[in-house]
Amino acid sequence: MYFSDLRTMIKSILIFGLLLYFQFLYANNTASWKKSQVSENEHYSVDLLCKHPPTLGGFLPCSLVLSDNSNPISNAIIKIEGGMPEHHHGLPTSPTISWDSEKKAYIIKGLKFSMPGAWQLKFLIEKTKKLPRDIVTINFVID
Ligand SMILES: [Cu+2]
Secondary structure, three states: OHHHHHHHHHHHHHHHHHHHHHHHHHHHHOOOEEEEEEOOOOOOEEEEEEOOOOOOOOOOOEEEEEEEOOEEOOOOOEEEEEEEOOOOEEOOOOOEEEEEOOOOEEEEEOOOOOOOEEEEEEEEEOOOOOOOOEEEEEEEEEO
């Protein structure tokens, strides 16, 4: 009787712990701002996921998921650039994008915006033996 209660208790604790763990994982992967876009030549689709909508001030942590007919593509060579087309200037920083095999996404670091208005981010997927070259453009406005 006592042992069966103990086992039930241990089971409950394990399940509770597991739930907490998954909730933690989920919270870490949850982005509150997402933009999906197909590339110019329709070779790829992209999901840009950011921690919050673009604002002025601090760095915006984002990740990018690249896929081809809903199959995720890892290890592509991607370049990020951007700016304000109406103002003819680029980004205030030089953000980097690199593949993260644990997160199964391309992690964007150093992304920042310097003024309100219409911004554009461009992702250039470079041609490799396996992958065709293409460009994805994402437009958004910062109030
Ligand atoms: Cu500007």
